[in-house]
Amino acid sequence: MSKARELAELGAVYDSGALSNRNLMINGAMQVAQRGTTITTPASGAQLLDRFAVVANANGASKITYSQSTEAPTGFTSSMKLDVATALSVAAGDYHIFKYNGFEQQDIDLLNFGSSDAKQITLSFWVKSNKTGTLAAEFQYNSTESGGASVELAKTYTINATNTWEHKTLTWPASTGHTSNASGANRGMLLYMWIAAGTDYTSGSIATDWGVNSNATRVPGQTNYLDSTSNELYYTGFQLEVGTEATPFEHRSFADELLRCSRYFQTISGGSDAFTFACKAQGSDGVDATIILRTPLRAAPTFNSINSRYFNDGTYVASSSTTPTSSQFSANNGMCVVRCTGFTGLTNNEVGVWGPVSNELTIDAEL
Numbered sequence: 060m061s062k063a064r065e066l067a068e069l070g071a072v073y074d075s076g077a078l079s080n081r082n083l084m085i086n087g088a089m090q091v092a093q094r095g096t097t098i099t100t101p102a103s104g105a106q107l108l109d110r111f112a113v114v115a116n117a118n119g120a121s122k123i124t125y126s127q128s129t130e131a132p133t134g135f136t137s138s139m140k141l142d143v144a145t146a147l148s149v150a151a152g153d154y155h156i157f158k159y160n161g162f163e164q165q166d167i168d169l170l171n172f173g174s175s176d177a178k179q180i181t182l183s184f185w186v187k188s189n190k191t192g193t194l195a196a197e198f199q200y201n202s203t204e205s206g207g208a209s210v211e212l213a214k215t216y217t218i219n220a221t222n223t224w225e226h227k228t229l230t231w232p233a234s235t236g237h238t239s240n241a242s243g244a245n246r247g248m249l250l251y252m253w254i255a256a257g258t259d260y261t262s263g264s265i266a267t268d269w270g271v272n273s274n275a276t277r278v279p280g281q282t283n284y285l286d287s288t289s290n291e292l293y294y295t296g297f298q299l300e301v302g303t304e305a306t307p308f309e310h311r312s313f314a315d316e317l318l319r320c321s322r323y324f325q326t327i328s329g330g331s332d333a334f335t336f337a338c339k340a341q342g343s344d345g346v347d348a349t350i351i352l353r354t355p356l357r358a359a360p361t362f363n364s365i366n367s368r369y370f371n372d373g374t375y376v377a378s379s380s381t382t383p384t385s386s387q388f389s390a391n392n393g394m395c396v397v398r399c400t401g402f403t404g405l406t407n408n409e410v411g412v413w414g415p416v417s418n419e420l421t422i423d424a425e426l
Contacts, residue, residue, distance in 0.1 A: 082309040083162060084250075085319045086175040086299035087112045087184070089127060089137040093317075093326050094421075096127040106425065108139050109320040110160050119155040119255060122147055122285050130293055132185045132224040132399040134308070138295035141254065147285040153257040153283060159297070160323070162249030163357065164239055169185050169301065173238025175206065181230045183305035184249070185296040188217060189289065192282030193217050195256075196229055200248040202237035205258050205271050210237045212269045213253070213278050226296075228305040234269040244357050244390070246426040252279050252294070255285040275380040321353040325422040332368065335414035336397070340369075340407055345400035347386055359388035360395060363421040367399055371411035377402040378416070395422070 091109040098107050106112045107125045115122075128140040139157075147153065171177045182196060197213035224327040256278050263275035265365040279391050296308050311319075327350075338348035346369055354367045362383040369376050381401030388395065399413060400405055 062408060079109075079309070081300045081306060082311075083299040083301075084110075084159060084297050085165060085387040086316055086395070087295070088135055088308070088310065088316070089139045089295050089317050090313050091320045092127045093320065093324055095337055098125045106160075106324075107157065110140065110159055110325060110425075112158055113424075114154075114156040114158050114251065114280060116152060116154055118150060119147065119153040119285070121145070122155060123254070125157070128293060130187070131295055132187075132226075133422045134310075135185070135295050136186075138185075138293040141284075141292040141294075143285055143288050143290040146288050147255065147283075149255050149257040149283050149285065149362045149405050151257040151259045153255065154253070154260060155255045156251045156253050158252065159250035161246040161250075162248045162299075163244050163426070164241040165243050167239075167247045170234075172190050172200070173236065175203075175235060177233035177235045178301050179230060179233050179303050181300055181303055181305050182214075182229060183226065183228045183296070183298050183308075184294060185224050185226055186216075187222065187224045187293040188218050188284070189221050189291050190282075190287075191218050191221060192284065193280045194284070195251075195278035195281050197251040197253065197277065198231060198248055200237075201240045202271070203240040204237050207240050208271050209275065210234070210269050210271055212272070215265065215278070215280050222406060224293075230303050231401070232268065237269055250299070254281045254292070256281040273318045277383070278361055322355065322357050323423075323425045325353050325356075327420045327422070328418060331416045332414055334420075335370065335412040338369070338411055338413040340405040340409045340411065341398070341400075342407050343405045344402050345398060346368055346402065346405070346411070346413045348397045348399065350397055350422070351396050352395055352422075355391045355393055356388075356395060356422070358390075359385040360424045361385070362397065362423070363417075365415045365417040365420060367413060367415050367417075369402055369405065369411055369413050371409060376411065 103115040103120045195213040199211035216227045238272040265270040266276045336348040338346040364382045379401035386396040386398035
């Protein structure tokens with residue numbers, strides 16, 4: 060792309076009211092991997108690199124190992140690698156997708172879905188594979204006019220050359236007929252990146268407008284990228300922006316990207332008793348502990364299953380194997396209260412410290 064073209068596209072974006080914060084996606088450059096850099100043959104619903112997850116039917120799941128890779132196009136340092144571990148000749152109802160977990164509705168209200176002022180959107184990204192073929196990217200959200208049913212629209216793209224980074228740009232028309240039924244910090248829209256699909260999803264003619272489209276019209280033309288254990292794909296540089304222009308990727312610092320990801324997921328790592336938190340006993344069997352967050356969470360979090368201990372006045376008092384829960388959650392608060400029960404012998408309202416015996420505490424508020 061010439062400098063003149065880049066400047067022209069940035070000028071078009073400026074006319075739309077944005078130069079910074081153009082990219083509505085988080086971790087599009089695949090820099091942040093708080094849950095780990097390799098996720099071996101995950102089941103449907105499993106989280107991948109931050110803000111991405113697997114969606115698949117039972118037969119299509121657990122076929123790909125996902126990992127953070129240093130293989131990347133010029134200007135990037137990371138990508139997400141998809142390595143087929145178990146080949147699958149897809150049956151009619153099979154599918155495998157990796158998804159972007161979603162956009163909070165309050166962050167996409169500017170798209171004005173369901174009105175004459177609705178905006179077009181443009182998705183761009185880099186992809187590389189050792190197999191040529193056609194794949195689909197699909198946006199989906201729930202519509203008020205459709206009684207809460209999902210409306211969706213896919214666009215296809217082609218990997219034209221093997222082992223070559225290719226930049227793809229896809230533009231969706233404005234969705235004027237369907238208002239999102241979400242609000243605030245709830246999920247307003249999903250992005251599905253299809254990897255394989257059976258004839259239940261490919262046997263029709265691809266839909267051309269937003270709607271409650273039949274499965275058969277969702278991703279016609281989709282190539283089966285699960286057909287060989289030799290298949291590999293790499294993705295990075297995801298950017299979603301308002302309008303019809305794909306501008307140069309908006310690079311953000313790692314610290315900025317980590318902070319954005321932390322609205323949805325945070326970890327606190329260390330050895331046994333490496334970190335403890337001030338707490339107050341709730342009755343004889345529970346404690347409420349206060350954790351200072353990296354950034355406020357999107358919603359009341361869930362926690363991983365851990366063993367934990369309670370100390371009072373410098374003395375170990377009791378242990379618990381009960382999974383903590385969120386207590387007294389307040390939006391936009393830089394702290395969260397963790398309630399853990401399963402202890403014995405505590406004195407109500409006494410002050411102490413609580414901490415995991417496990418090496419890591421995960422705090423999950425993902426969409």
